[in-house]
Structures are given as C-alpha cells and as structure tokens.
Amino acid sequence: MDSSREQAFDALQRLAAEEGSRDARAFFSDENDRVAAFTVQAAGLTADFSKQAVSSAARDRLVDAARASGLADAMTALAGGQPINATERRAASHMALRGTGGDAVAIRTAEAELFRVFDFAAAIRSGAHSGATGKPIRTILHIGIGGSDLGPRLVYKALMAGRDGPQIRFLASPDPGTLSRVTRELDPEETLVFIVSKSFGTAETRANALAAKAWLEAGLGGRDPAPHLAAASASPGAAAEFGVPREAVFDMWDWVGGRYSLWSSVSFSVICALGPDRFRELLAGAAELDRHFLETTWDRNLPVLMGLVAYWNRSCLNRASQAVVPYAAPLALLPAWLQQLSMESLGKRVTPSGAPVPGETGAVIWGAEGPNGQHAFFQLLHQGTSIIPADLIAVVGREGPEAHNRMMLANALAQAEALLKGRTAAEARDELLAKGIGEDEADRLAPHLEMPGGRPTSFIALDTLDARCVGALLALYEHAVFVQSVLYRVNAFDQYGVELGKTLASALETELETGATGAHDPSTQAWLDRLRKQSR
Ligand code: F6P
Numbered sequence: 001m002d003s004s005r006e007q008a009f010d011a012l013q014r015l016a017a018e019e020g021s022r023d024a025r026a027f028f029s030d031e032n033d034r035v036a037a038f039t040v041q042a043a044g045l046t047a048d049f050s051k052q053a054v055s056s057a058a059r060d061r062l063v064d065a066a067r068a069s070g071l072a073d074a075m076t077a078l079a080g081g082q083p084i085n086a087t088e089r090r091a092a093s094h095m096a097l098r099g100t101g102g103d104a105v106a107i108r109t110a111e112a113e114l115f116r117v118f119d120f121a122a123a124i125r126s127g128a129h130s131g132a133t134g135k136p137i138r139t140i141l142h143i144g145i146g147g148s149d150l151g152p153r154l155v156y157k158a159l160m161a162g163r164d165g166p167q168i169r170f171l172a173s174p175d176p177g178t179l180s181r182v183t184r185e186l187d188p189e190e191t192l193v194f195i196v197s198k199s200f201g202t203a204e205t206r207a208n209a210l211a212a213k214a215w216l217e218a219g220l221g222g223r224d225p226a227p228h229l230a231a232a233s234a235s236p237g238a239a240a241e242f243g244v245p246r247e248a249v250f251d252m253w254d255w256v257g258g259r260y261s262l263w264s265s266v267s268f269s270v271i272c273a274l275g276p277d278r279f280r281e282l283l284a285g286a287a288e289l290d291r292h293f294l295e296t297t298w299d300r301n302l303p304v305l306m307g308l309v310a311y312w313n314r315s316c317l318n319r320a321s322q323a324v325v326p327y328a329a330p331l332a333l334l335p336a337w338l339q340q341l342s343m344e345s346l347g348k349r350v351t352p353s354g355a356p357v358p359g360e361t362g363a364v365i366w367g368a369e370g371p372n373g374q375h376a377f378f379q380l381l382h383q384g385t386s387i388i389p390a391d392l393i394a395v396v397g398r399e400g401p402e403a404h405n406r407m408m409l410a411n412a413l414a415q416a417e418a419l420l421k422g423r424t425a426a427e428a429r430d431e432l433l434a435k436g437i438g439e440d441e442a443d444r445l446a447p448h449l450e451m452p453g454g455r456p457t458s459f460i461a462l463d464t465l466d467a468r469c470v471g472a473l474l475a476l477y478e479h480a481v482f483v484q485s486v487l488y489r490v491n492a493f494d495q496y497g498v499e500l501g502k503t504l505a506s507a508l509e510t511e512l513e514t515g516a517t518g519a520h521d522p523s524t525q526a527w528l529d530r531l532r533k534q535s536r
Contacts, residue, residue, distance in 0.1 A: 008068035009358075012061045016316035023053045023454030024420060031056050040302045043288035043472035044463040047302050051420050052309050052389065052456045053317065062308040063298050066487060071304075074486045079294055081106055081255070085493035086352040092493040093253075094260035094478065098283040098471075100290035106255060113251050113265055120230070120248060121271040124192065125165045132223040135189045138166050140269040141182065143208045144196030145172045148232075150340055151262025151474070152196075152270050154333040155282065158470045161330070161399065165273045166192075171212070174204045179211050188219025188228070194269050195231040198258045200238035203506065213243065232265040257493050259341050260478060278467045285471030293479045303476050307483025309458065313389045314363045315488070319456075323381065323390035324367035327412040330465060331393060335367035338477055345481045347497060348490035361488040367391075370412055381419060382451050389456040392416050393473070397464040412459070422453015 028034055028050070038050035038059075054062070077084045079101035081091045096102025097110045123129035127136040142152060149172040156168050169182050183191075193212045197205045216225040230248040231239035239249045250265030263283060271279045289303070298304045313319040324335040346362030367373065370392070381388055394412040398405040423431075428449035432442035460476075462469040485492035507518055511528060512535075520528065 005065075005068040008061070008065040012058075012065050012312075012316060015058055015061050016312070019053075019055055019058060020317055022055070024051045024456065025454055027053075027055045037299075038305075040300055040305060042292035042296070042302045043285055043475075044466075044469040045289070045302065045472050045476060046461045046463075047306065047476075048459040049305055049309050051416055052313075052458060053454065054309055054312050058312060058316075059299065059305075059308065062312055063304075065311075066298065066304065066308060066483065069486050069489070071298075071483065071486050074482075075294060078482060079290075085257070085491060087491050087494045087496070088254075090493070091255040092257055092260065093255045094257065094263060095290050097256065097261075097263035098287040098290060098475075100287045100294070102255070106253075109251075109253070110264065117250050117265045117268050117271060118276045120250075121165075121268060121276065124272050125275065129227070131189050131192075132220050132225065132227050133189045135187075137192045137228075137272075138190040139186050139192070140166050140168045140272050141171060141186065141191055141193045141212060142168050142196065142269040143171045143193060143205055143212060144266070145202055145204050146340055146344075147258030147261055148196035148198065148202075148205065148266060150333070150337040151259070152267045154331075154337045154474075155262060155267065155470065156270050156273060157333050158330045158465065159270075159274055159278060159282075159467055161465075162278060163273050164275060168269045168273050171208050172204070174207045179208060179215070183212075183215055188216050191216070192228050192230060192272075193225075195229070195239065195242070195244065196233070196266050197231075198234045198252050198261065200231075200233045200235040200242070203502065209242065230268060232268060259344055260493075262474070274467075281467035282471035285468035285473075286475035287471075288468070289472040289475040289479070293475075303479030304483055306458065306476065306480035307487070309389075310363065310480060311484050311487045313456065314361070314484075315359045317387075318360065319363065319387055319389050320360075321364040321366065321386075321388050323373075323377070323388055324365060324393070325370045325373050325390055325412075325415075326367075326393040327370040327408045328393070328395045328398070328462075328465060329369055331395075331470075332369040334393065334473075335365065337474075339365045341477060342481050342484075344495045344498070345492035346484055346488060346490060348488070351489045352491050357489055359488075361490055362484075363389075370408070370415070374411065374415065378415065381455060387455060389458075390419070391458045391460060393460045393462070395462045395465045395469075399465075416457045416459050418451070418453075419455035419457055420453055422451040422455075423449060425450040 035050045037056060039048045078092060079095055081093045081103035083089050083091050085092050093102030093106045096106035099107055124137045130136050149170060153170050171178060171182050193216060195209045213225060216228050226245050229244040231244040232250045232252055233239045234252040234254055236249045236251060240246050250268060252261060252264055256264060293301060293303045324338055326332060326334050342365045343362060348361055350356055381390060392412050392415060394409055425446045429442045429446040432445055462473060482492055510516060511518060
C-alpha cells in the first residue's frame with residue numbers, strides 16, 4: 001500500500017475505533033446542519049444518509065480514503081472505457097449503453113444495436129411480425145438467469161402498470177415444474193421465446209431454451225418455430241446454431257458485464273412490453289445519474305456517499321449484512337437484483353494483482369418489500385443482537401389511492417425513526433404504567449420492550465415511480481458498488497467464484513445419469529449413493 005493510502009486508511013480505522021460505539025443520535029446533537037449535509041438529490045432521487053452512524057468527520061475521512069484509493073482515476077477509467085476488469089482484460093462499459101461512458105465506438109455500437117432491437121420490438125408491438133400461424137405475439141417468454149434475468153424482471157415489474165405491448169413471463173430456474181407452470185396458460189402460436197445468455201453456454205438457460213423450443217414445436221403442429229425465437233448474446237453464432245433467425249439475434253458484448261446489462265438488448269422483452277419511449281426514459285434517468293456521479297463533488301455525490309457509507313458499515317464497523325427494503329410493491333425485486341449486483345461484484349478476497357485484501361469486503365445483501373417485512377424480519381432489525389444497516393426506499397408520488405400511499409410513506413418513515421430512536425426500559429415501563437398495567441407486570445415486561453435504537457438507515461425517495469427514477473435508482477446502486485470496489489481494492493467485474501460449483505454440477509449430473517463415480521468428499525458421496533438408491 002502506498003503511504004498516503006495507508007495514512008488515510010489508518011485515520012479511518014482510528015476514527016472507527018473512537019466513534020464506533022456512537023450512532024446518529026449523538027451526531028444529530030453534535031452537528032447542526034446534519035440533515036442538510038447528509039441529504040443529496042439527483043435525477044429524481046432524494047437520499048438522506050443522516051441516520052447512518054457516520055459523523056461528518058467520518059464522512060470527511062472516508063472522502064480522503066476514497067481520494068487516496070484513486071477513486072477519481074478509477075471513475076475516469078470506468079467512464080473512458082479502459083480495461084478496468086483487469087483479470088479478464090476488458091472494459092466495463094455499461095455506461096456506454098446510456099451514452100455517458102465508454103469509448104465512442106462502444107457508444108455507437110450500443111446505439112446501433114438498440115435501433116435493431118427497437119425495430120424488431122416495433123414489429124412485434126404492431127403485429128407486423130406474427131407467429132408461424134399468423135397470430136400476433138401476445139407473450140414474450142424471457143429465458144435467462146442471473147444478470148440475464150434479474151434486471152429486466154425488476155424493470156418490468158417496476159413499470160408494468162404502463163404496459164401497452166405483449167406481457168412477459170420469465171423463466172430462470174430449470175426446476176422441473178417451472179416451465180410447465182409458466183407455459184400452462186400460454187398459447188405457443190402467440191408466444192415468442194426470447195433467450196438471453198451472454199455466453200449462450202449457461203446450463204440452466206440452455207436446458208430451459210431447449211424445453212421451450214420443444215414446447216413451441218409441439219404446439220405449432222410441425223411448423224418451423226423460427227418466427228417465435230429471438231435471442232440476446234455475446235455468442236451470436238451459438239444462438240443462430242440453436243435455431244434463432246440471425247435477424248432476431250441481438251448482440252451483447254464482452255465489455256458489458258451480465259449484471260450490468262439490463263440497459264441493452266437483454267431488455268428486448270421489456271421494450272416489447274413497455275415500448276421504446278419508456279425504455280429511453282429509463283436510459284435517460286440512468287444517464288442523468290451517471291452525469292451526477294461523474295461531475296459532482298464527492299461530499300454531495302449520491303452514489304459516492306452511498307458507497308462510502310456502505311464501506312464504513314462493512315469495513316470499519318464490521319456490519320456483515322445490509323437490508324434493502326422497498327416501500328413499493330413494484331420495486332419488490334430490487335433486493336434480488338442488488339444481491340447479484342453487489343455480492344457478485346464485491347464478494348472477493350484478493351486485489352487485482354492477486355494479493356489478499358486487507359479487510360472485510362462486501363456485505364450480505366438481503367431484503368423484501370417493506371409492509372410484509374415489518375411483520376417478519378424487522379423484529380431482528382429492531383431488537384436483534386447484530387446491527388444491520390438498512391436502505392429504506394420509498395416513492396413520493398404514486399398513482400392510486402392517496403390513503404394507501406400515505407400509509408406506505410408513513411410506515412417507511414416510522415421504521416427509520418423507530419430504528420434510530422429506540423426505547424429505553426424506563427420509557428417502556430412508563431408506557432406500560434400509563435396503560436394501567438401494574439408495577440410488577442411493568443417491571444417484568446419492560447426489558448422485552450426495550451429497543452436499543454441507533455440502528456442505521458438510509459432513506460431513499462423516488463419522486464415518482466416512472467422510468468426515469470427507476471433508471472436513476474439502478475444506476476445509483478451500480479455506481480455505489482463501484483465506489484466500494486475501489487475502496488476494497490477488488491475487481492467488481494469478474495465472478496470466478498461461481499465457476500467451481502458449475503463444473504462440479506455438470507460432473508454430478510453425469511454421475512447421477514450414468515452411475516459413474518468421481519472422487520468426492522464422504523458427505524457428497526453418501527448423498528450420491530442415497531439419491532441413486534431412491535431413484536431406482
Ligand atoms: O453464474 C454467474 C453468471 O455468469 C452471471 O454473472 C451471469 O449474469 C449469469 O451467470 C448468466 O450468464 P449468461 O448470461 O452467460 O447466461
């Protein structure tokens with residue numbers, strides 16, 4: 001580590017040791033303008049980090065650490081399309097998909113491909129492209145997994161209230177019951193199967209694509225299923241070999257990571273359903289956030305602050321997990337999408353040069369929609385022995401009954417307030433007495449009602465649930481993850497950790513099928529023996 005970096009990180013760790021047991025309640029009394037200082041707006045989003053256990057001094061030291069880590073150069077390299085995915089020697093040019101980063105060639109290539117996608121989507125939406133029997137396409141069966149599924153699935157659910165094209169059904173798992181459940185209500189004559197796989201080699205996607213093609217063939221009475229197939233892949237040859245007509249194969253590129261690819265042809269199904277204009281708005285929202293990220297001073301920079309707060313929680317305060325809780329049912333898939341984005345990007349143990357990273361990296365990301373969450377896991381957030389920072393995400397202007405929207409907003413705010421405020425045993429006892437409960441009973445119950453408080457939250461509000469704000473929200477998390485990766489000194493854009501399991505699964509599949517035996521640990525071997533016996 002060079003010495004300025006070392007000094008900045010030592011200062012940070014020293015401050016964490018001093019301030020680690022304090023929380024935002026203390027910082028609110030110390031810092032007059034804390035709410036304003038920790039509230040930032042950009043691209044239809046307002047984020048308030050003031051309830052996090054980060055003092056203004058810690059924020060300043062974090063900014064120093066980011067500077068000493070070379071964040072400015074890293075941002076320039078990201079936006080400039082340099083090969084920052086060092087292990088794979090590739091750029092990570094997802095910003096080129098929204099016209100704000102990457103080199104000029106990448107931007108032009110992405111834009112040209114998007115026009116192809118828009119043209120085909122327009123033909124499907126207008127009925128100019130019909131199925132083999134002449135019926136219009138009413139459903140897109142989107143087959144993909146991980147980054148080839150989660151992003152488009154989230155965007156579709158978030159914005160589907162405005163759908164004016166075909167519906168989408170998603171198929172990711174090769175679970176034996178899923179395809180038949182999904183296709184049960186579908187008419188193959190009116191369905192287009194869209195296969196998304198950057199590699200076109202992912203086992204689950206191939207299995208589902210083959211099964212869906214067979215379902216089409218059976219349902220089309222021997223007609224060629226080609227008009228019912230489309231694909232997005234960085235291996236267009238493999239897609240064409242599978243039987244997808246070349247004009248319906250859309251390019252992805254190795255300079256866009258799968259989990260950063262929703263801004264591309266990967267969202268062809270979403271574009272069919274919502275229309276090109278909505279998708280342009282999504283890109284525009286993300287682009288607005290990109291510009292904010294690249295141009296705004298770091299102490300007022302939304303993704304930078306979000307990344308610094310996450311780094312502080314994980315690396316300095318040792319908070320191993322982070323909850324993500326949207327107070328909007330259409331955003332219910334945000335935690336699942338973010339789980340891949342963050343955990344595949346930050347779950348690393350060595351630096352790009354192969355040296356061990358000095359501390360902890362990447363929190364466990366989890367969560368669910370707020371209202372149900374309050375009646376499930378919030379108990380642990382309030383009174384559990386671990387402190388779990390949470391992002392609470394609300395929408396200010398929602399369509400629909402005002403009273404329901406008010407209820408959602410009030411609950412989101414109330415949870416953030418309760419997590420911060422807590423309740424002492426004495427307060428709990430007084431409340432019980434005020435309710436007419438006897439002294440002995442109040443003494444017995446008070447410890448159970450005590451809540452420590454000081455539990456950190458970020459409150460993130462979307463002006464409204466439109467494509468622009470959703471695009472900005474997703475770009476916000478992409479950049480916040482990038483900022484963390486620079487501080488952790490890991491490559492955010494590879495994912496070698498998922499490979500070994502894939503290789504072993506393929507070997508085990510063969511062994512289950514043929515009865516052959518490889519070398520296994522005793523537990524795996526016992527399971528193989530048991531499964532073979534049971535399936536005989
Ligand atoms: O297994 C992990 C992964 O490689 C993800 O990074 C990716 O999003 C997913 O599999 C799907 O990959 P593909 O798009 O190549 O099918």
